[in-house]
Amino acid sequence: MLPATEEEVAAALRAAAAAREPLAVEGHGTKRAMLRPVQAARTLSTRALTGITLYRPTELVISARAGTPIPEIEAALAAHNQQLIAEPPDPRPLFGGDLPATLGGVVGANLSGPRRIAWGATRDHVLGIRAVTGEGEVFRSGGRVLKNVTGLDLCKLLTGAHGTLGVLTEITLKVLPRAETSGSLALRVPDIAAGVRALSAALGSPFGVSGAALLPAGFGALTGCLALVRVEDLAPSVRYRLDRLSETLGGFGEVARLDEAASVALWRAVRDAEPLAAAPEEAVWRLSLAPSAAPAACAALGAAFGAKLLLDWGGGLVWVAGPATEAAHAAVTRAAAGGAFALFRAPEALRAALPVLPEEAPALAAIGARVKAVLDPAGILNPGRMRA
Amino acid sequence: MIRLPEPKAEILARRPAILADLARLLPGDAVIGEPIRLKPYETDGLSAYRQMPLAVVLPRSTEEVAAVLRYCHANGIRVVPRGAGTSLSGGALPLADAVVIGLMRMNRILEVNLPDRYAVVEAGVTNIGITRAVEAEGFFYAPDPSSQLACMIGGNVMMNSGGAHCLKYGVTANNLLGLTFVTIEGEVLRIGGAHLDAAGYDWLGLITGSEGQLGIVTEVTVRLLRSPEGARAMLAAFDSVEVAGQAVAAIIGSGIIPVALEFMDKPCIHACEAFAHAGYPLDAEAMLIIEVEGSEAEQDMQLGMIRDICARFSPSSMKLAESAEQSLAIWKGRKGAFGAVGRISPDYLCMDGTIPTGALPFVLKRIGEMSAQYGLGVANVFHAGDGNLHPLIMFDANDPESFRKAEAFGADILKLCVEVGGCLTGEHGVGVEKRDLMGVQFTAAELDLQRAIKSAFDPGWLLNTAKVFPLTDGERRAA
CATH class of the missing domain: 3.30.465.10 (Uridine Diphospho-n-acetylenolpyruvylglucosamine Reductase; domain 3)
Structure with a gap:
């Protein structure tokens, strides 16, 4: 229709x-x-x-x-x-x-x-x-x-x-x-834990960071973990703020400055989780965590199935790619405890077989069922989309 | 006057037994029944309305809140949640047959996590109390309602409070991560957490601003932000409301988003100047206060750009603060606006509609005409960036006719706000005050849909009854 x-x-x-x-x-x-x-x-x-x-x-x-x-x-x-x-x-x-x-x-x-x-x-x-x-x-x-x-x-x-x-x-x-211009800093860090600490320092600065992502080793030409920090503002502000952020972040690793074109391209790739797109047969999950919980979650997923990772939101968003198996999904579910997860992309068989979102407390699920009954009493709208 | 439903006679008759039951559920000092100690709870920030409650309880924990709700639910007793009682819409107005659950004793800050930029606080922590707990480290909690010294975060969540800096930082709903929420059945639910995007339906978003209709919030996880390096304000005065409105549109259209953009009309400028001696231009028809943030150099750059934009509209005067002290002086009159109007009029009603900002000249002209028609003075403060208009209608509460006229004037203003594409309330909530105007903004079917969502949480309609939703036919007959 x-x-x-x-x-x-x-x-x-x-x-x-x-x-x-x-x-x-x-x-x-x-x-x-x-x-x-x-x-x-x-x-x-x-x-x-x-x-x-x-x-x-x-x-x-x-x-x-x-x-x-x-x-x-x-x-x-x-x-x-x-x-x-x-x-x-x-x-x-x-x-x-x-x-x-x-x-x-x-x-x-x-x-x-x-x-x-x-x-x-x-x-x-x-x-x-x-x-x-x-x-x-x-x-x-x-x-x-x-x-x-x-x-x-x-x-x-x-x-x-x-x-x-x-x-x-x-x-x-x-x-x-739209900001007059944007620019980014790229920072080579030893591991995800150090990267999240660096992003936390950037986001805890007064310099108006509008993007804070982490590309773990193994993508393209990257040899180490790369932390990215973006500023979008009037041109003199972007210059000033990137200068100050370079000072703030200098202690975490070697800082490079990206010009606007490079910055825009890189942030588009982060936005679209492009680094995880390559293998269409793999499953992709999105985890929402307190940033300081991300390194342990990433380590667990790495150990469980060699997860491919991409972190955004200062570490608060963890994109995960890996085999489309129940075992991998179970590892994601465990890693997301205390936060939230969604099975974001997967072959149909896997998505049909598993809870793709965390379970809700029974009292909340009961309220949810009553709200659903108010807005869709016949249950005809996208049945099964979020929960079985 | 807005009617309250007839109290349930059988509840009133059981009052002594209910007090005794509550005293068994809670420590002795947490239950109030004596009239003289109930008196402070009979009203809130909308003091024209008063009603003594059945009882007041002051729980100290989520478990105590849950115990009271379980009991009230089992016994069909209405409950009215209350924070600091600063609601300007009568959101905490008691009912004669209701137990008021006051959250002011739940005032602990449970956790501050600066690396992850959040804090977990109990519902009775004041808005400013959160910022005070983290400002030494350079952080703050962004929404800043003008009652922020007194109002409590639980009330902020329930009313989705705003403030003067929403244009940049958003309102309460945009600055929350999680809640501890107690249902009318006494179930304790954790909504969200310390992470940004919760899974499933956005219960956090639905509960925020629900005015106590869905349950009681006992703990709140708020986002903390790093404070900017500094902030500075400027003032620009104009010979006409229209031109000031054009200047606002030009500033926003230029791509600069100031952290605050406030508008005052002539009566408001005069009232504030008489009160605060802030050096406001008394000959101006309209005045803007514009605040920017950043380093000294960034402030200079942005204020310079805004000054140049304002200059295109032939301002009658402009003043750029050159220091934090001069900024405070510019803000002093605006921050005291409500008090200033209180000084020139025995009483005032503070309205709270939102309009598309482009409609401001038309709306102010119509308000001026209505002011003449009702014979009541009005001063207008306007969050010009986000369209939230606060007309302060001056009247004399000792004169019932004056109060009746003020309420009718206020209702006409809010209808006008809806007519031009806006809404009844931008940040104060519907409460009891605007309940009967809901039909102006929503169709009967839309209101029924919202009622049904409330029923999904509170099937017996025990939570904050007679607020937000116009009384149903049955309730009207009972009243």
């Missing part, structure tokens, strides 16, 4: 609910290999629901229909020297395929890139939504202003719900000016 209007989405959902017919809900379907396979014979795609509906650069807000491709939104913003704040990853390097993500897909999955560490996640910038419940009822939450605490925040509830609580039809985001 390819509804071209919100009314058509509502009608399709009313009909599906009446027939108790489960639907796979997607935009361009770029992330079908993420989380669990959806148990549905038919697909409702929002890809015909496109277009920017409001853009006020001086008010820092943009609204677009859910199926609008991210590059279209980025281009409109770039024309006014603005950008998406959370720097969402492009799914193509990791998942393959030719189509870019849609706005609805990025919000539905709450995907954020390196800038999340300084400026917040996609969920932090969703100001308003229009959506349709599993019964075909249109509703709004939030609005088009930057500060709004009126009523329960259903924007946050639907962001990251992977289409299981409603079909997003239109989304309003806060946006920000």
Whole structure:
């Protein structure tokens, strides 16, 4: 189904609910290999629901229909020297395929890139939504202003719900000016533990670090572990801040400065987890941890299955690639204790067989089931996507 | 006046037994029943509304909160959570048949982790208390509501509090990592943790700003940020509200995001100047306070750019702070704005709508017309960067007619905010104050959906009843 209007989405959902017919809900379907396979014979795609509906650069807000491709939104913003704040990853390097993500897909999955560490996640910038419940009822939450605490925040509830609580039809985001320029420092460090300490020192400095990643040894021409620190600002500020950060980080290893072009290319690779994309038969996990817990988790995963690693968010985000096996998944689950994990990409058989997200406490799961019953009483929206 | 539901007669009748039960659940000094000791809890920051509660309990731990909630749930007793009682929307207003759960004794800082940049604190720690605990190491907790000396982090979470620096740092919801949350059944749930992205549904996001409708937060994991090297403010005054609004748009459009961008209209400038003697220009129709952060040189550069932008709009005066002291002087009047208005009027209602910033000139013109029509003065403070408008409506609480008019004026302003594309409340919450206006912003179906989400957490509607949601037909009949 390819509804071209919100009314058509509502009608399709009313009909599906009446027939108790489960639907796979997607935009361009770029992330079908993420989380669990959806148990549905038919697909409702929002890809015909496109277009920017409001853009006020001086008010820092943009609204677009859910199926609008991210590059279209980025281009409109770039024309006014603005950008998406959370720097969402492009799914193509990791998942393959030719189509870019849609706005609805990025919000539905709450995907954020390196800038999340300084400026917040996609969920932090969703100001308003229009959506349709599993019964075909249109509703709004939030609005088009930057500060709004009126009523329960259903924007946050639907962001990251992977289409299981409603079909997003239109989304309003806060946006920000694009910095005049950016630059990065690259720091060779002996191991992940030292790298996380260096990133922590950078993020604990007053110099406005907007990216803090760690590329472990073994990628491309890299011989050691490489810590990356980014600053985005007015040109004189970037120069000054990188100077000061060089002093701060000098004690951790040899510091090199990357120019803007090199910096942009490297951070795009980090954003898209490109270093992990090479082997499509492997599974990819994302772990969210307190940064100081990352080195032990990485060591455990290295010992368990020789995990390939990429760390972002100062060590708080650990990308892991490895064999698509239950044993590897069990090791990831153990390593993520105290934090969170998601089986981000895997062959279907593995994703169908395992809990792809951490278990919830029974009392919370019971609340979740009641919330799901409110928004999708017939259980037709992306059944099985997040949990069996 | 906003009506409260009729108290449950059988609960009122069982009051002595309930007090005795609570005294068995908690240490003796944690249960308050005597009227003279209940009196301080009868109101909050919205002091026009007062109601003595059934009882007040002051638990010292999550387990004690859970025990009280289990008991109230089993016995069908309503509960009203309370932090410092600074809510400007009546969020902590008691009900006659409700137990107030005051969290002020849960005031311990449990953990500070600077390498991972978070702190775990109990709900009764004050907002400023978090920053005080880490400022010696150069860190701070970003959201800074103007009540930050008194207000507590548990209340901040429940109301999703903002502050003057949201444009850069976001509101409470953007600065949290985890919660300890107690359900009405007394189940203790850990939401999130010390990591950035939790798995599954965003319960942290849903609970933040839920105004006590879903459960009670007892511990909070907040993000800590490193303080900037320094900050400095400037002031720019203009001959018209429209032109000041254009200057705001030009600043934002230029790509500079100041850390604060505050707007005051003429009545507000006059009230603040009389109070604080900050050197504000009394002939101006509108004034901006703009603050930037960074090293001395970075501050100079940014203030210079903003000065050049403002200069294009023929400001009647500009003043750039040359030191931290001069910055404080510029802020002094603004920070005292509410107190300053309190000095020139016996009482005021502080409204809290948000509007698209481009609508400011139109909205201020309409507010001026309404002020004349209602015969009540109004001063406007505006977080110009994020569109959050605080009209302060001056009235006399000893004159019921004056209060009635002030409430009607306030409601008209909030309806106007919604009409121009904004919302009823930017940071103070709906509480009891704006409950009956919710139908202006939401359809009946949208409100029912929110009610159903509340029911998923609190099927018996015992948590902070009669706030946020307009009373249902049944409740209205009972009232």
